Amino acid sequence: QMHLVESGGGLVQAGGSLRLSCAASGRTYTMGWFRQAPGKEREFVAAIFWNGGHTYYADSVKGRVTISRDNAKNTVYLQMNSLKSDDTAVYYCAGRSRASSGAPQVQQFYDYWGQGTQVTVSS
DSSP states (O other), rough: OOOEEEEEEEEEEETTOOOEEEEEOOOOOSSSEEEEETTTOOOOEEOOOSSSOEEOOOOTTTEEEEEEEEEETTEEEEEEHHHGGGOEEEEEEEEEESOOOOOTTSSGGGGGEEEEEEEEEEO
């Protein structure tokens, strides 16, 4: 059973930055980040293929967020800059256990999920 552990969340002022990390207990393929704000559905943020060659971003974060990964450490990162109050949410890491085509923006694409880390942006 794969385990994903997020870290790096916290309280930050609007305009600030945070870097989230997600450490996997084993090898993963496509990795993604999703977030869920209070009273809202979980939504896609970003995804990265296993070799880092392809990345995907939600329009709401494009230009402010960068996803990257270090396969030697089985870790994926989410660098978030110019944070806004709308970015306040619990951020979840997700991982896929096999290499195959599909839609990394969709929650059902992933096999494993972390417990989430809270990001709060104060205005």
